Amino acid sequence: MKILVGLSGGVDSSLTAALLKDKGYEVTGATMSIWDPSLPTPATPNNACLGPEEEDIKTASAVAKEIGIGFHVIDCREEYKKIVIENFKDEYKKGRTPNPCIWCNSFIKFGALPASAKKQGVIFDKFATGHYARIIFNEETGRYQLRKALDEAKDQTYFLYRLTQKQLSETLFPLGEYTKKQVRALAKEKNLLAAEKADSQDFYCGDYNDILQFSAQPGSIVDKEGNVLGKHDGIWNYTIGKRKGVGISGAKEPMYVIELLPKQNLVVVGTKKDLYKDVLTASEINWGSVEEPKEPVKVQAKIRQMHTPSNATLTPLPGNRAEVKFDEPQMSITAGQSVVFYQGDIVLGGGIID
Numbered sequence: 001m002k003i004l005v006g007l008s009g010g011v012d013s014s015l016t017a018a019l020l021k022d023k024g025y026e027v028t029g030a031t032m033s034i035w036d037p038s039l040p041t042p043a044t045p046n047n048a049c050l051g052p053e054e055e056d057i058k059t060a061s062a063v064a065k066e067i068g069i070g071f072h073v074i075d076c077r078e079e080y081k082k083i084v085i086e087n088f089k090d091e092y093k094k095g096r097t098p099n100p101c102i103w104c105n106s107f108i109k110f111g112a113l114p115a116s117a118k119k120q121g122v123i124f125d126k127f128a129t130g131h132y133a134r135i136i137f138n139e140e141t142g143r144y145q146l147r148k149a150l151d152e153a154k155d156q157t158y159f160l161y162r163l164t165q166k167q168l169s170e171t172l173f174p175l176g177e178y179t180k181k182q183v184r185a186l187a188k189e190k191n192l193l194a195a196e197k198a199d200s201q202d203f204y205c206g207d208y209n210d211i212l213q214f215s216a217q218p219g220s221i222v223d224k225e226g227n228v229l230g231k232h233d234g235i236w237n238y239t240i241g242k243r244k245g246v247g248i249s250g251a252k253e254p255m256y257v258i259e260l261l262p263k264q265n266l267v268v269v270g271t272k273k274d275l276y277k278d279v280l281t282a283s284e285i286n287w288g289s290v291e292e293p294k295e296p297v298k299v300q301a302k303i304r305q306m307h308t309p310s311n312a313t314l315t316p317l318p319g320n321r322a323e324v325k326f327d328e329p330q331m332s333i334t335a336g337q338s339v340v341f342y343q344g345d346i347v348l349g350g351g352i353i354d
C-alpha cells in the first residue's frame with residue numbers, strides 16, 4: 001500500500017511517517033503551504049499553524065530525508081485563502097467566533113492537500129496524519145466511525161468531526177492508539193530530528209486583526225438593560241466570555257461579554273451568571289459515525305476544544321439542524337464555534353453553533 005503522510009516537520013507527523021515506513025508501506029511526505037507572505041509577520045512567531053513557513057518546510061524536508069521517503073510541497077494558499085480565511089472574516093464580521101482549524105481540516109488538509117498531490121502525479125492509496133484520533137469501520141452499519149484517541153488529553157476529534165465518510169475511508173491516524181508520552185519516547189528512540197519539537201499551539205500567533213483587516217467600526221458596550229457602559233472599535237474584537245479588556249470601570253462585579261449584536265453594533269456585558277445557558281441550536285450538521293437520528297438521542301456534547309463533553313439531549317431539526325439541551329447549564333456557549341456530539345468515545349457528528 002502507498003501512503004501519503006501530511007508532514008508538518010513536528011514530532012507527531014514525523015513519527016507517523018516513520019511508523020508506517022517501518023511497517024513496510026511505501027510512504028511519501030507532503031507539506032501544505034498556506035502562508036500568505038503579504039500578511040505581516042507575527043511579532044513572536046511560535047508553532048502556530050498559520051505563519052511564515054519556510055523553516056517548517058525545511059524541517060519537513062529534512063525529516064523526509066532522514067526517514068528515507070519522498071517529499072513534496074503542495075501549494076494550498078489559494079484554497080486556504082478562499083475557504084478558511086474568507087470564512088474566518090465573514091464569521092467575525094457577523095459577531096461570531098469561528099474555528100478555522102475545523103474548516104482547514106475539512107477542506108484543505110484532508111481536501112486540497114491530497115487532491116492537489118494526486119493531480120501532481122503523486123500516487124497513494126491512503127492519506128495519513130499525526131492527529132490523535134481513531135477510525136474504525138463498523139461492519140454492521142457499513143460506516144466509518146471517528147473515535148476519540150486513547151490518550152483523551154490529546155484527543156483531536158473535536159477538530160475532525162466534519163470529515164466525510166469518503167475522507168474517513170481514505171485516512172489513517174496511526175497515533176490514535178498512542179499517548180503523547182509514548183510518541184515522544186518513540187521519536188527519541190528513533191533519533192528523529194523533531195523528537196523534542198514543541199507541539200503546535202494556536203491557529204495563528206499574531207493579532208487576529210492582521211488577518212481581518214477591517215476598518216474600525218466604533219459602537220457601544222451596553223448592559224442587559226441597554227445602559228451604555230463604554231465604547232468599542234469593532235465587535236470582532238470581542239468573544240463571548242471575554243473579561244479582560246472589556247474596559248468597564250467601577251462595576252460592582254466582574255463583567256463578561258455575554259452577547260454580540262452585529263446589526264446594532266453592540267457588545268453586551270453581564271455577570272458570570274449570565275454566561276450560563278442550557279440550550280443551543282446548531283446548523284450545518286455533519287453526521288459521521290451514524291445516520292441522522294429520527295428521534296431525540298442522549299449524547300455528550302462538547303462546545304469547544306477545552307470543554308469536557310457534557311450530558312445533553314439532542315433533537316434533530318429540519319434543514320440539517322439540531323437542538324442540544326444540556327442536563328446542566330454550560331458556560332460561554334459561543335456562536336460560530338462547533339458543537340460535537342459523542343456517545344462514549346464515538347463521534348456521532350457535530351455542527352456550527354447558531
Ligand SMILES: Nc1ncnc2c1ncn2[C@@H]1O[C@H](COP(=O)(O)OP(=O)(O)OP(=O)(O)O)[C@@H](O)[C@H]1O
Binds near residue numbers: 005008032130199
Ligand atoms: N503544513 C502541514 N502540511 C501537511 N500536514 C500538516 C501540516 N500541518 C499539520 N499537518 C498534519 O496535521 C497533523 C495535526 O496537526 P496539528 O498542527 O494539529 O498537530 P501537531 O500535534 O503539532 O502535529 P505535528 O507534531 O506533526 O506538527 C500533523 O500531525 C500533520 O500530519
